[in-house]
Amino acid sequence: MAGRPRDERARKAILRRAADIASKDGLEGLSIGRLAADLGVSKSGLFGYFGSKEELQLATIRAATAVYLGEVVQPALAVPPGLGRLWQLCDSWLSYSERRVFPGGCFFFTVTAEFDARPGRVRDTVAAAGLEWNRLVASAVGDARRLGELTEDTEPDQLAFELIAFMETANAVSLLHDDPVAYQRARNAIQRCLRASATDTGSPVLRRLRPVRESGPRP
Amino acid sequence: MAGRPRDERARKAILRRAADIASKDGLEGLSIGRLAADLGVSKSGLFGYFGSKEELQLATIRAATAVYLGEVVQPALAVPPGLGRLWQLCDSWLSYSERRVFPGGCFFFTVTAEFDARPGRVRDTVAAAGLEWNRLVASAVGDARRLGELTEDTEPDQLAFELIAFMETANAVSLLHDDPVAYQRARNAIQRCLRASATDTGSPVLRRLRPVRESGPRP
DNA sequence: CCTTTTTCAGCACGAACGTTCGTGCTTGGA
DNA sequence: TCCAAGCACGAACGTTCGTGCTGAAAAAGG
Secondary structure, eight states: OOOOOOOOHHHHHHHOOOOOOOHHHHHHHHHHHHHHHHHHHHHHHHHHHHHHHHHHHHHHHHHHHHHHHHIIIIITTSSSSTOOOHHHHHHHHHHHHTTTTTSSHHHHHHHHHTTTTSSHHHHHHHHHHHHHHHHHHHHHHHHHHHTTTTTTTOOOHHHHHHHHHHHHHHHHHHHHOOOOOOHHHHHHHHHHHHHBBSSTOOOOOGGGOOOOSSOOOOO | OOOOOHHHHHHHHHHHHHHHHHHHHHHHOHHHHHHHHHHSOOOOHHHHHHHHHHHHHHHHHHHHHHHHHIIHHHHTSSOOOTHHHHHHHHHHHHHHHHHSSTTSSOOHHHHHHHHTTTTHHHHHHHHHHHHHHHHHHHHHHHHHHHHBBOOOTTOOOHHHHHHHHHHHHHOOOOOHHOHHHHHHHHHHHOOOOOOOSSSSSTTTTOOOOOOOOOOOOOO
């Protein structure tokens, strides 16, 4: 037997570009022809990597997940459990969105909104990823409570819901209105939210708050 | 001149159906051919109502705005200004999303996420609608503060950001996971948020809170 | 009644879509 | 050195997209 193995680096490059496009135009707006033209390869050649559009979409989600893990989750896991890690998780997420790691903002925000009412494997995959992210935040809350940094009556799922709400809305508002102030609003809200549940409001993590009083005009 | 004027009722029916479809599949997923087949009319006949796809999209946004005003804004304006109206605004929104007035959840959530990174008239229209909604919530906060029901240091734009974040995330989570508990989480969060800024925490509006302690399993 | 005006269905167009096919070219193993 | 496995390519498939054109039915004005 012989023949050359399919270039794994090219595949990664394709998927990275695919995730960039999908973060702006969605996974349906991502077309094989335009992606191929964008990368200077033939449509059928690119198609051969995946075998179907749905498989390309699923592979793109996996690639975006890897980026997400590196940009958001790893920096947080580098911090010891507790309020510090919880804050780092939120801050990494906001930074990941703000730095436009994907040009269309958070890849998963775009794709989730696109598929949340369309049954299929893509939706299932996106939903599973969202659930895992939710669990990660909730477990970070649970850790902080177990360590005595959050009050006993703090409900992890409820607090996770609220924190995630601030992050995703910052992403959405900043994209729609080109308004970077949205991220500061989210940081304010998160700090306030954590302080309200903290046992020690003088915790160093909760000191960085610098509430912005209508500093910037709308562009 | 003669001939019958273009049927305005038919036009409304077209746009109502268009908004339903767009709330699930987006304004790009809304195709003229499928919409026409769905309504039992010809593609070109339907096309004549609008003249271009972009015009259909814009008209659909206007039609959805009218629905939104009737379902969310009017019920709130029927309540006198203050904390009561502010709460009603949030509750009407959550009800509008929860009842699936549009089958894909909030029309504007879907369309905003779809177009927030695509320049054009559609994006501009959606952004303007979002800004107006934001202003409405912020001005309701401002009213409540002026009436002495919220503390002096309450920042309307900041509080509006947080309230909207809870609502939109409830919409997103409930759609993605078929999880009605998300709406209760949002109501909890909103109540807590308002109470934290209220001057009288015994206000009747803030009494309806029944925090749900992990009542329902994930479906 | 007839005429005028407008609506709407049918058809066709070019472009783009995802997908398939056949053909060289590259390459690893015999 | 030669073979054969298999990838990349261009071309074409059938379908659907948005958009024009045309002709017939229908309503309004005389």
